[in-house]
Amino acid sequence: MADVRQIVIDIIADIAPDEDVSNLDDVKSLREQLDLDSMDFLDIVMELRKRHKVEVPQEDYPKLATLASCVSYLSPKFATV
Amino acid sequence: MNYDAIVIGAGMSGLAAGIRLAMFDKKVLILEKHSIPGGLNSYYQRKNFDKGGIRQFDVGLHVLTNFIKKGEKGKPFSKLLKQLRLSYDDFKLCPQTHSKILFPDVELKFSNEFELLLNEVSEKFPQEIDNFLKLTEKVKTFNELDLSIGYSSSREALKEIIKDELLIEMILCPLLIYGSAWEDDMDFAQFVIMFKSLYFEGFSRPEGGVRTILSLLMKKINDLGADIRFKTAVTKILIKDSGEAFGVVANGEEFYAPVILSSIGYPETVRLTPKIDLNPRIGAMTFLESIFVFDKKIPLDQNDSTIIFYNDSKKYSYRPATDYFDSSSAVVCFPDNYETNKQDGEGTVRITYMANYSQWRDLERAQYDEMKEKVGQSSLSLIRSLSQGFDGKLLFKDIFSPMTIERYTWHLNGTVYGSIDKTRDGKTPFKNLFIIGTDQGFLGIVGAMLSGISMANLHGLMGANEI
Numbered sequence: 001m002a003d004v005r006q007i008v009i010d011i012i013a014d015i016a017p018d019e020d021v022s023n024l025d026d027v028k029s030l031r032e033q034l035d036l037d038s039m040d041f042l043d044i045v046m047e048l049r050k051r052h053k054v055e056v057p058q059e060d061y062p063k064l065a066t067l068a069s070c071v072s073y074l075s076p077k078f079a080t081v
Numbered sequence: 082m083n084y085d086a087i088v089i090g091a092g093m094s095g096l097a098a099g100i101r102l103a104m105f106d107k108k109v110l111i112l113e114k115h116s117i118p119g120g121l122n123s124y125y126q127r128k129n130f131d132k133g134g135i136r137q138f139d140v141g142l143h144v145l146t147n148f149i150k151k152g153e154k155g156k157p158f159s160k161l162l163k164q165l166r167l168s169y170d171d172f173k174l175c176p177q178t179h180s181k182i183l184f185p186d187v188e189l190k191f192s193n194e195f196e197l198l199l200n201e202v203s204e205k206f207p208q209e210i211d212n213f214l215k216l217t218e219k220v221k222t223f224n225e226l227d228l229s230i231g232y233s234s235s236r237e238a239l240k241e242i243i244k245d246e247l248l249i250e251m252i253l254c255p256l257l258i259y260g261s262a263w264e265d266d267m268d269f270a271q272f273v274i275m276f277k278s279l280y281f282e283g284f285s286r287p288e289g290g291v292r293t294i295l296s297l298l299m300k301k302i303n304d305l306g307a308d309i310r311f312k313t314a315v316t317k318i319l320i321k322d323s324g325e326a327f328g329v330v331a332n333g334e335e336f337y338a339p340v341i342l343s344s345i346g347y348p349e350t351v352r353l354t355p356k357i358d359l360n361p362r363i364g365a366m367t368f369l370e371s372i373f374v375f376d377k378k379i380p381l382d383q384n385d386s387t388i389i390f391y392n393d394s395k396k397y398s399y400r401p402a403t404d405y406f407d408s409s410s411a412v413v414c415f416p417d418n419y420e421t422n423k424q425d426g427e428g429t430v431r432i433t434y435m436a437n438y439s440q441w442r443d444l445e446r447a448q449y450d451e452m453k454e455k456v457g458q459s460s461l462s463l464i465r466s467l468s469q470g471f472d473g474k475l476l477f478k479d480i481f482s483p484m485t486i487e488r489y490t491w492h493l494n495g496t497v498y499g500s501i502d503k504t505r506d507g508k509t510p511f512k513n514l515f516i517i518g519t520d521q522g523f524l525g526i527v528g529a530m531l532s533g534i535s536m537a538n539l540h541g542l543m544g545a546n547e548i
């Protein structure tokens with residue numbers, strides 16, 4: 001099983017190197033905890049595709065709002081790659 | 082040859098767009114007519130008049146706008162760093178001391194701390210300070226990034242809030258000359274962008290000038306393996322009968338891609354397509370710049386400004402000169418006057434005047450040189466009057482005209498801020514052909530890069546994601 005939570009955190013750490021990602025709350029929105037804007041969410045999606053061949057269509061971007069929602073939305077996609 | 086995307090022009094916007102696309106494994110081709118990158122903000126060298134050797138100059142780069150301190154978040158410059166994965170320290174930014182808007186009998190100073198401008202306004206226009214605060218509130222809450230808003234006049238918006246006409250002129254002066262394609266006015270969204278980038282955020286300069294920025298961008302391009310070709314002019318954009326762009330012709334060779342991003346200007350781009358009923362107007366604002374190097378720094382009255390926005394009357398006229406050049410106003414830039422550059426040495430000054438393209442175009446060679454000489458004399462006397470009897474020895478001077486700008490950037494009529502017909506969402510009447518940079522409505526070094534980034538995201542990455 002892929003550790004989807006860690007995969008997302010690793011991506012965030014790369015696209016926003018100045019952010020502290022060590023103490024993220026899983027149920028709070030990522031935007032509230034970090035300085036992320038829509039451009040950064042695009043980068044999360046692009047990195048998921050580049051590194052893990054996982055596709056996230058534009059209408060599903062809101063499903064990446066929290067770490068917990070990332071895990072529940074992305075896990076089935078990781079299971080099939 | 083087939084690519085995933087073609088970028089026309091390797092100026093700030095083209096390079097930034099190329100980086101974004103290549104970062105996500107797109108096969109990118111960047112085509113540039115000149116032999117070096119940078120476009121309107123490139124560099125050149127000149128031989129010294131006497132002692133031999135060469136001197137390096139930047140074309141533009143008075144200042145990098147949108148200054149932030151290290152670690153500041155949510156600002157245009159921090160977004161740019163994140164999107165291009167560049168680090169703050171690599172830019173080696175030297176913050177400005179302060180700048181000033183100098184009109185007869187009154188001056189307003191501003192710096193990278195907005196409080197200075199607030200204090201200046203409350204001291205010099207005490208009856209207007211509440212209105213000025215109202216204006217700053219309006220600027221703060223305005224969403225200038227909404228790509229669907231149309232043109233509205235900044236002068237009209239200002240008149241509704243501020244009563245003193247002189248204050249309106251003084252606020253507008255730096256914002257117009259640092260980024261308006263429109264004569265005597267500017268789009269209010271553009272006003273907000275400029276207000277934030279000049280007054281809220283401020284100025285700095287990378288150590289090493291524009292080469293520092295360009296070498297960072299070029300290194301990224303090369304590391305990512307994007308294909309970049311210089312001395313390669315695009316002469317035609319290929320369009321299917323259905324109206325879809327599918328490639329370009331450059332140096333007689335055809336290149337194909339499903340996305341084409343053009344940074345050469347809207348009218349300039351349309352000219353490379355088959356005839357259609359569309360004529361984006363060519364902007365009239367073009368400039369002359371004189372660069373002087375003295376054997377010592379120029380002592381200024383109070384504490385060495387970085388930039389002086391000079392105007393000799395109460396009304397600021399921002400339009401093409403009626404004569405060859407207009408010496409009633411100028412931008413006077415002291416590239417040595419930055420916080421981290423206090424040592425003695427040579428002093429450089431750059432003076433920018435508004436010019437008139439057609440007058441310069443019609444000059445014969447000998448008259449052209451003579452007219453440049455006049456510009457130099459006028460600029461020198463302005464320096465002397467601003468520096469009260471400065472006696473430095475002139476070591477070097479160079480002057481470039483609207484013709485120089487046209488010759489090296491291929492912007493029609495030497496226009497610097499592009500067409501007054503912007504396409505804010507980047508779309509053109511041709512599917513798959515998009516405008517980035519100046520004519521998408523975002524200009525200056527930071528603005529053009531952000532335009533390249535956001536258009537590459539919107540039309541190159543998100544679009545492609547839908548497949």
Ligand SMILES: Cc1cc2nc3c(=O)[nH]c(=O)nc-3n(C[C@H](O)[C@H](O)[C@H](O)COP(=O)(O)OP(=O)(O)OC[C@H]3O[C@@H](n4cnc5c(N)ncnc54)[C@H](O)[C@@H]3O)c2cc1C
Nearest residue numbers: 090092093094114120121141143144315518519525526529
């Ligand atoms: C004198 C001067 C001073 C300035 N000072 C400052 C400043 O202090 N601070 C600041 O932020 N901004 C400044 N600017 C503005 C800034 O330079 C521009 O707004 C910005 O660089 C525009 O970038 P761009 O990518 O939109 O366009 P451009 O830089 O014009 O890029 C377009 C590129 O396309 C190339 N090209 C043209 N035709 C073709 C073709 N057919 N095929 C292939 N390539 C082609 C051009 O050679 C060019 O490299 C200044 C500009 C000037 C002229």
